[in-house]
Amino acid sequence: MIGGLEVGAIALGVLLVMLGCRWHVGVAMLLAGALCYWLVNDGDTRALLFTLNNLVYARFSSYDLAVIPIFVLMGQFAIHGGLSKALFRASASWIGHWRGGLAMSAAGACAGFGAICGSSLATATTMSQVALPELERYHYGKRLATGTIAAAGTLGILIPPSVPLIVYAVLTQESIAALFMAAILPGLLAVAGYLVVIRIVATRTMRDVERAPRHGWAERLASLGDIAPILVIFAVVIYGLYGGWANLTEAASIGAAACGLYAVWRGGMRWQGVYRSLAGTAEATAMIYLVVIGADLLNSGLALGQLPTALAEWIMGSGLAPLTVLLIILLIYLLLGCVMDSLSMILLTIPIFYPIILELDLFGLDATAKSIWFGIVALMVVEIGLITPPMGMNLFIVQKYSHGTSLATVSRGILPFIGADMVRIAIVVLVPALSLVWL
DSSP, X not given: OOOHHHHHHHHHHHHHHHHHTTOOHHHHHHHHHHHHHHHHTTTOOHHHHHHHHHHHHHHHTOGGGGHHHHHHHHHHHHHHTTHHHHHHHHHHHHHTTSTTHHHHHHHHHHHHHHHHHOOHHHHHHHHHHHHHHHXXXXXXXXXXXXXXXXXXXXXXXXXXXOHHHHHHHHHHTOOHHHHHHHTHHHHHXXXXXXXXXXXXXXXXXXXXXXXXXXXXXXXXXXXXHHHHHHHHHHHHHHHHHXXXXXXXXXXXXXXXXXXXXXXXXXXXXXXXXHHHHHHHHHHHHHHHHHHHHHHHHHHHHHHHTTHHHHHHHHHHTTTOOHHHHHHHHHHHHHHHTTTSOHHHHHHHHHHHHHHHHHHSOOTTOOHHHHHHHHHHHHHHHHHHHHXXXXXXXXXXXXXXXXXXXXXXXXXHHHHHHHHHHHHHHHHHHHOTHHHHTTO
16 A cells, blocks of 8 residues: 555656646646545545535635635726726826836836736736837837836735735635735835836936836826726725725625726726626636635645645754745745746645744744735745746746747846845845734
């Protein structure tokens, strides 16, 4: 009979092979989890069928997961309602005339759009179509233009509302509201770091490039009027959540309804846009839930073989310093980011790494503070995975919409932003108070 640790190693090896063959990650995790049960029970499938029967009900009876399709719908309304264009125009009217100002405007618009959308891939896709043509029209270098959109697109999963943060909260049984609050300062720090990088690169490479025209105060104030409803929507969702008069699902529903009405009123969205928003929501939600179930079965199979427990015991008995263990975990996230999307990484790794983190003595943090802090740190590293050359998913998206640009050019353009991300991660790791100030 094969031992539990061997079963876990075989299942993870098979999973990596399937991912390398470009199988859907949810299907790959389902099959790897089923393989664990099949091997542990010597080919008897009754335990697998019993687990599947109870696992699906137990996971989807969780009220917290109901918020995911609502936030996805809000993002779909934002995408198909033209809200990204309003955000970019408003930002460009205020700072577009600065050196590098249009790239800064794109980064700011990505941050604003991420606050509505909650998806990095959707943010990168939408802003590539909105901002890249303007950056190219004013002769911004390919590296700066594509690097800005690819990097700033990652803000979609850090700035609340964030689907990966919701999933992390469900997996660890933490407060979604507390995690949203914990992400605010690191999110603002990310925006500030990107703006500094853009300014430095633009100063060095754009001295002889014509700047965008300066807008008058009338145009600037009018642009604020265009995005004021978006700001109100975000404020209502956040205030409703933290003011205590609405739970997360109710606040998300209010935000989605308001975003849809605004998209119809100002964005010109018609029945076709509504249909595409609903279809996109169904497709994205089905994909997310498939990955959730696949990860649940895989993690259950690995737990059956005691792999997470054995790994935690080995690390705790290895004598490694807590920060060294944390660094190893973060490096694993960077490597996984080359082949997996952010949600899959969270679902696959948290059940393995989370018990290890809770056992480590990190800056004297208690269990709750450590859990929230690690969630933010892990999410920031997952962000970098989306832009890590050569396989970061945001790089391919931006290259697709930047005509005549090679993947190598996009990869070189992203390097200064990765440097800013590394500095930010070091700051948040060494100063946990930045993500715990609201607790």
